[in-house]
Amino acid sequence: MERPYSIQQLSREFDLTPRALRFYEDKGLIAPARRGTTRLYSDRDRTRLRLALRGKRLGFSLEECREIIDLYDPGQPGGARQLLRLCDKIREHRAQLLQKLRDLEATLGTMGDVEARCLAELLKIDLNVRKLSQ
Amino acid sequence: MERPYSIQQLSREFDLTPRALRFYEDKGLIAPARRGTTRLYSDRDRTRLRLALRGKRLGFSLEECREIIDLYDPGQPGGARQLLRLCDKIREHRAQLLQKLRDLEATLGTMGDVEARCLAELLKIDLNVRKLSQ
DNA sequence: ACTATAGTTGACGTATACGTCAATCGAGGA
DNA sequence: TCCTCGATTGACGTATACGTCAACTATAGT
Numbered sequence: 001m002e003r004p005y006s007i008q009q010l011s012r013e014f015d016l017t018p019r020a021l022r023f024y025e026d027k028g029l030i031a032p033a034r035r036g037t038t039r040l041y042s043d044r045d046r047t048r049l050r051l052a053l054r055g056k057r058l059g060f061s062l063e064e065c066r067e068i069i070d071l072y073d074p075g076q077p078g079g080a081r082q083l084l085r086l087c088d089k090i091r092e093h094r095a096q097l098l099q100k101l102r103d104l105e106a107t108l109g110t111m112g113d114v115e116a117r118c119l120a121e122l123l124k125i126d127l128n129v130r131k132l133s134q
Numbered sequence: 135m136e137r138p139y140s141i142q143q144l145s146r147e148f149d150l151t152p153r154a155l156r157f158y159e160d161k162g163l164i165a166p167a168r169r170g171t172t173r174l175y176s177d178r179d180r181t182r183l184r185l186a187l188r189g190k191r192l193g194f195s196l197e198e199c200r201e202i203i204d205l206y207d208p209g210q211p212g213g214a215r216q217l218l219r220l221c222d223k224i225r226e227h228r229a230q231l232l233q234k235l236r237d238l239e240a241t242l243g244t245m246g247d248v249e250a251r252c253l254a255e256l257l258k259i260d261l262n263v264r265k266l267s268q
Numbered sequence: 269a270c271t272a273t274a275g276t277t278g279a280c281g282t283a284t285a286c287g288t289c290a291a292t293c294g295a296g297g298a
Numbered sequence: 299t300c301c302t303c304g305a306t307t308g309a310c311g312t313a314t315a316c317g318t319c320a321a322c323t324a325t326a327g328t
Contacts, residue, residue, distance in 0.1 A: 154315080170325090197314090
């Protein structure tokens with residue numbers, strides 16, 4: 001372990017409170033080492049945390065984030081049965097992600113339309129103002 | 135108003151409970167008409183509901199969903215000041231959406247890698263099985 | 269007129285994701 | 299050794315997003 005992070009360092013870096021980090025630990029998202037009772041966060045913890053926050057931004061619950069991260073971060077390769085289950089989980093989560101992608105594209109599309117109409121309105125107003133001030 | 139929907143119809147269509155629909159109404163996401171005390175949902179309500187659920191899937195809170203939907207669904211064009219504020223809101227929400235898009239692409243990417251490794255492992259196992267059964 | 273079948277309004281309960289506060293602990297510096 | 303500063307563990311509180319139940323009500327059919 002290169003240079004472990006304190007809870008304060010990590011919470012500042014990710015703009016979280018120490019309370020949140022402890023909560024994530026409680027939910028199994030991270031598992032920092034200890035020196036006495038004090039938590040020491042490794043780069044692995046830091047990575048898992050990054051992935052967790054990414055999942056959160058996409059609307060996954062902490063529980064779902066843990067599932068997804070555990071897919072990325074497997075202890076042992078495991079037997080064929082495990083691997084098949086893993087593939088299933090991946091397909092399941094990918095389906096959700098693709099749905100989100102469609103939602104995202106639709107939302108961005110509509111948003112573009114609204115902005116265009118908005119700018120057109122502003123242009124009309126601007127033209128009127130110019131006309132009056134001539 | 136063509137053919138208004140009952141609360142049951144709408145809740146079945148979107149796989150929600152009537153309670154959820156009433157909750158969304160309370161939060162200002164929809165505003166169904168009434169016949170007496172009974173709610174009558176219009177196509178506009180239905181559309182707003184679709185947009186709300188889309189927003190939810192992307193991890194927005196109901197409050198944020200309401201904001202976004204109200205952008206799409208403006209009463210009057212409004213004056214220049216309103217329109218500029220609208221453009222600002224759009225840019226703000228778009229920034230969030232683009233962040234989500236980056237998160238989504240990163241997650242899908244990693245997920246593809248994991249699946250590839252998983253399939254490679256399965257292939258190795260399969261080859262071993264074939265070798266032993268010869 | 270009577271009943272069954274939605275629909276309505278509270279009111280309280282619950283899961284998730286933390287915030288906040290108090291009490292305590294533990295290592296380092298004057 | 300004392301004190302302080304950061305960290306820790308409960309324990310309780312809070313916001314969001316509903317679920318659940320009870321008590322009515324309204325309306326349609328017989």
